[in-house]
Amino acid sequence: MASTVDRVHARAPGKINVYFRVGGLADDGYHPVASVYQAVSLYEDVWATPADGFTLSVTGSVELGAVPRDDTNLALRAARLLAREIGIEDGVHLQIHKTVPVAGGMGGGSADAAAALVACDALWAAGLSHAELMALAAQLGADVPFALMGGTAVGTGHGDQLNPALAQGRxxxxxxxxxxxxxxxxxxxxxxxxxxxxxxxxxxxxxxxxxxxxxxxxxxxxxxxxxxxxxxxxxxxxxxxxxxxxxxxxxxxxxxxxxxxxxxxxxxxxxxxxxxxxxxxxxxxxxxxxxxxxxxxxxxxxxxxxxxx
Structure with missing residues (x-):
């Protein structure tokens, strides 16, 4: 499957946990949680461009020293996951511009991953449904599905079992x-x-x-x-x-x-x-x-x- 466009720009929001309860440490090594997420107007921008391999560059208005530049980067993992899912061998270069604080409790890395999924889906003309993208997001981390979903939602389990919550106004x-x-x-x-x-x-x-x-x-x-x-x-x-x-x-x-x-x-x-x-x-x-x-x-x-x- 060849890319049909030269470049795709996607954007995903950071989040605030308006409410966050944490259960005791479970046998699987995780804590069950009950969270109310709200997506806020602080964004991560990702540009996806066709490339021979999977690479990325990072800029931003926040401290970037802790951002991984290798295959552990969540956005690169998202791109590779999508490529495997749709069965293509195309590569991609991801240009990430960060405004969400790194390791700040606002899901900036998860927003990068969500934006990468959306950008690469468009770049490769994969045409995955929202449900299919959400299923991939859940494989990447607890906060990635919400960055894809946005709005306000209740998250349970590891935080990735989402149900939209009605929020009036601003x-x-x-x-x-x-x-x-x-x-x-x-x-x-x-x-x-x-x-x-x-x-x-x-x-x-x-x-x-x-x-x-x-x-x-x-x-x-x-x-x-x-x-x-x-x-x-x-x-x-x-x-x-x-x-x-x-x-x-x-x-x-x-x-x-x-x-x-x-x-x-x-x-x-x-x-x-x-x-x-x-x-x-x-x-x-x-x-x-x-x-x-x-x-x-x-x-x-x-x-x-x-x-x-």
């Missing part, structure tokens, strides 16, 4: 960005140690975590204040133990008017929910003037898609 977020990422496995390991050490004082780990109905009700109503009251992240204590200064940023955000502030996913990005767009802009300015990297984003936004040239 939610405005301010993200406090850290230069140095956090390892997701390290945060989960720290959570296990924290729960063991804290005993009854810790939030109990359940075998089958679920999402609080109040979270879904707030989303359906488009009510930022109610969503702030219902939001939660079980990984907060672990991330803050590994990176104590994050607690100061959370408190600063709350002092400056955020409705709530918490670690996004495994961190270290701090997500702050604002009353509306105007409040978010004011919060972003306040944080920036005090020396923090702060971005204003909104959600929900669509998942991975081809961008017209």
């Amino acid at each position: 939610f405005d977020w301010v993200l406090a960005i850290s230069d140095e990422g956090l390892s997701t496995p390290a945060v989960y390991a720290e959570l296990d140690e924290y729960r063991l050490a804290a005993g009854p004082r810790a939030e109990p780990a359940v075998a089958h975590p679920g999402v609080r109905p109040a979270v879904l009700q707030a989303l359906r109503q488009g009510d930022a204040r109610r969503l702030a009251s219902a939001s939660h992240n079980d990984l907060d204590p672990a991330a803050l133990r590994l990176r104590p200064p994050l607690d100061d940023i959370i408190n600063l955000g709350l002092d400056e008017g955020a409705l709530t502030a918490f670690v996004s996913g495994s961190g270290p990005t701090i997500a702050m929910l604002a009353e509306d767009e105007r409040a978010a802009i004011g919060l972003q300015i306040s944080l920036s003037t005090q020396g923090h990297k702060a971005l204003h984003v909104h959600g929900p936004v669509p998942g991975a898609r081809v961008v017209a040239s």
Whole structure:
């Protein structure tokens, strides 16, 4: 199957875990989770160009030192997986431009993979259905299917069993960005140690975590204040133990008017929910003037898609 176009540009969003419950460590070595994802207006861009082999280049507005350039890169793995699935021997060069913080708890690598799937599907004229692409995405990692799907969704199991969630209107977020990422496995390991050490004082780990109905009700109503009251992240204590200064940023955000502030996913990005767009802009300015990297984003936004040239 030969490429029918010279270049395809695809884009996929980063995400915030509006709600995140983590069960105890299971026999398969994973933690069952219950998450409410929201895709936000911070994007990864991928350009796919025909090539003899599978290669990539990476640029971006964030620190890129931790981005793998070899076959462990999730976007390259996505391209190879799709090539095997449709039975072609064509190669591809992926040019990735990153704006989602690397190892920041916002699924930037997963967004790269989702965008690569969409871009290569178009480049090779494969014509896979959304369901077929979702099945491939699930083989790549827990957050890749949501980056493909976008919007707002409930994720269970390993986070990849997705069901769309209705979210009315727009939610405005301010993200406090850290230069140095956090390892997701390290945060989960720290959570296990924290729960063991804290005993009854810790939030109990359940075998089958679920999402609080109040979270879904707030989303359906488009009510930022109610969503702030219902939001939660079980990984907060672990991330803050590994990176104590994050607690100061959370408190600063709350002092400056955020409705709530918490670690996004495994961190270290701090997500702050604002009353509306105007409040978010004011919060972003306040944080920036005090020396923090702060971005204003909104959600929900669509998942991975081809961008017209």
